[in-house]
Amino acid sequence: MTPFILGRRGGSNWFLRILGIRPRKRIDKSKIIEALIVKIDSALNQIRDNIIRLKLRYKGLIERAIKTLLSGGRVKALIYLNEATEVKKIVKKLGVSEKALEQVKLRLETLESVTDVPQVLGEISGVLLATRDYIKDVMPNIALSLDSLVSEAKRVISETTDVGIGEEEGVYITEDAKKLLKEIENAVEESVSKQLPEIPMSLVTPLLSRGVEVKIKDAGKESQVKRPKRPIRKLSPEEIDRKVMEYILTHGGFIDVSEVASQLNVDKSEVMASLHRLKEQNKIIF
Numbered sequence: 001m002t003p004f005i006l007g008r009r010g011g012s013n014w015f016l017r018i019l020g021i022r023p024r025k026r027i028d029k030s031k032i033i034e035a036l037i038v039k040i041d042s043a044l045n046q047i048r049d050n051i052i053r054l055k056l057r058y059k060g061l062i063e064r065a066i067k068t069l070l071s072g073g074r075v076k077a078l079i080y081l082n083e084a085t086e087v088k089k090i091v092k093k094l095g096v097s098e099k100a101l102e103q104v105k106l107r108l109e110t111l112e113s114v115t116d117v118p119q120v121l122g123e124i125s126g127v128l129l130a131t132r133d134y135i136k137d138v139m140p141n142i143a144l145s146l147d148s149l150v151s152e153a154k155r156v157i158s159e160t161t162d163v164g165i166g167e168e169e170g171v172y173i174t175e176d177a178k179k180l181l182k183e184i185e186n187a188v189e190e191s192v193s194k195q196l197p198e199i200p201m202s203l204v205t206p207l208l209s210r211g212v213e214v215k216i217k218d219a220g221k222e223s224q225v226k227r228p229k230r231p232i233r234k235l236s237p238e239e240i241d242r243k244v245m246e247y248i249l250t251h252g253g254f255i256d257v258s259e260v261a262s263q264l265n266v267d268k269s270e271v272m273a274s275l276h277r278l279k280e281q282n283k284i285i286f
Contacts, residue, residue, distance in 0.1 A: 197250035
């Protein structure tokens with residue numbers, strides 16, 4: 001019997017089509033990785049834009065709360081403070097999501113061999129799913145972007161392996177993904193607390209009654225303060241008082257006179273004068 005020989009035209013794909021079998025499409029895995037990284041960058045930009053916007057929102061709320069407290073408006077000030085607390089929670093969740101996506105991007109960028117693509121996509125999909133569930137209650141639009149990334153990863157896994165993955169199966173939130181997210185959460189918690197200090201409620205009541213007890217550092221030193229090189233803006237006594245009170249409240253009743261003078265670009269004597277004005281108004285005690 002004459003052996004059946006496949007012609008060059010069409011190769012084995014021609015024979016498979018005769019049998020009704022659809023040949024597996026060749027996929028450029030390196031281009032897939034590049035495309036995923038572009039989508040991750042897009043999600044990261046979205047997250048970072050929201051973080052910047054919400055940090056400004058937080059700062060504005062704290063300033064309004066302090067201004068209201070100094071004028072004796074307790075109820076309105078508490079509304080501002082409660083809203084600031086909620087904004088801070090969202091900033092934290094966005095921060096955790098940002099760091100998680102940075103880890104996913106790094107994993108893709110440091111991929112040593114394209115043959116590892118399906119395995120790596122399975123790993124990062126678990127992290128993406130965990131991040132999606134973490135943020136979906138505060139930023140559903142970003143959660144949808146992460147869903148899109150997971151769907152893309154599933155598609156690639158299906159097309160590059162013999163594993164068929166449906167919409168609701170195939171990738172899971174692994175224990176490693178949960179552990180990674182928890183570690184990131186702890187780190188971001190500390191960072192956000194430093195960037196967005198809160199006003200303890202324990203200081204609000206004293207402020208509106210007998211005054212907040214203040215611990216002052218460098219009050220008696222007259223050394224020249226090294227101020228940053230920037231245009232000097234003359235602040236009114238009211239503005240200085242508000243900034244000084246903000247520092248005191250966000251630092252648990254403590255003030256470093258030199259540091260505040262440097263931040264406001266004023267002499268230490270102006271900070272001390274502000275402290276005495278606030279004392280006369282029964283806002284602070286020292």
